[in-house]
């Protein structure tokens with residue numbers, strides 16, 4: 001299975017369940033693995049056939065920052081739905097990490113897989 005990858009997409013946004021968290025921006029780090037047949041793009045060397053990681057990154061950043069969110073689970077689910085619905089990705093793995101949320105941990109996070117191969 002071919003994939004297009006995005007690693008540690010950094011998104012500053014209003015995220016969290018506590019009142020103080022709703023007053024600040026915090027950084028999320030997002031990893032995506034998106035199933036995609038890369039052969040048509042490689043064979044033709046034509047961007048039209050590629051799943052553009054830049055376009056996906058910009059779209060997900062806009063989606064996540066458009067309004068406050070409480071749970072990182074919600075972020076992961078919205079990212080997965082977006083890449084499947086808007087970019088025709090048949091399967092996606094999304095990991096959302098929240099560095100600094102637990103001071104004694106480097107980061108905490110969630111990971112989901114959606115769709116079928």
Ligand SMILES: Nc1nc2c(c(=O)[nH]1)N=C([C@H](O)[C@@H](O)CO)CN2
Pocket residue numbers: 015016017018021070071072073098100101102
């Ligand atoms: N499973 C989750 N647990 C927690 C979340 C979350 O989004 N998913 N969020 C918080 C708080 O917002 C926390 O990050 C504040 O430090 C607590 N647990």
